[in-house]
Amino acid sequence: MRLLNINTTKTRQVLSSSMMALVLSLTMTSGHTAADISQTYNDSCAACHDSGALNAIKKGDSAQWQRLIKQKGMPALINSVKGGMIQMPAGGLCNNCSDDDYQKLIEYMSK
Ligand code: HEC
Known part of the structure; x- marks a missing residue:
């Protein structure tokens, strides 16, 4: 009985840690x-x-992107993409991009 108890505790621990991994x-x-x-x-x-x-x-x-990032700031650039510009469609053709994604995309383009 004691052994079984230890086992269930252990099982619970394993279960909860795999839940953590899932989360x-x-x-x-x-x-x-x-x-x-x-x-x-x-x-x-x-x-x-x-x-x-x-x-x-x-x-x-890079030079042009860095200049733009410095001049306008990242939040403004993200807003430009979201709202669209003269030639750029709103969202830049991405339907499911978050602000964070836009920032990463801008950083990606600036490299
Ligand atoms: C249909 C063409 C087109 C697509 C697609 C497009 N862009 Fe643009 N983008 C432009 C043009 C053109 C400009 C220059 C401003 C203007 O004339 O609209 C621009 C400017 C920008 C700027 C500068 C904004 C500013 O405030 O000066 C950023 C940042 C940017 N694009 C990011 C993106 C990202 C990120 C995507 C993809 C999710 C994207 N663009 C997709 C055409 C496009």
Whole structure:
């Protein structure tokens, strides 16, 4: 009986730690990972920002991106994408991007 008790405690511990792992992995998959960001970039932003179509600042044009980030600030840039600009459609063709995703996309393009 004593042995059984120890076993159930142990089972409970194992169970709760695997629950923790599940919760952790769920919260981690809800945010976009680095691989997702490059995928999202390719799906949404690349159409214009890869080639500089419509005068969009090109991905990898660090100097220009850094200047813009310094000049306007990241929150303003995120708002520009969300609201759209003269040539850029609102959301930049991404339907499910969060502010955090936009920030990561902008940082991704500025490298
Ligand atoms: C249809 C073309 C197009 C797509 C798609 C697009 N952009 Fe743009 N983007 C532009 C153009 C063009 C500009 C320059 C401003 C203007 O003329 O609209 C711009 C400007 C920007 C700016 C600078 C904003 C500012 O305040 O100066 C940011 C940041 C940006 N884009 C991010 C993104 C992100 C992130 C995505 C993908 C989620 C994206 N863009 C998708 C065309 C596009």
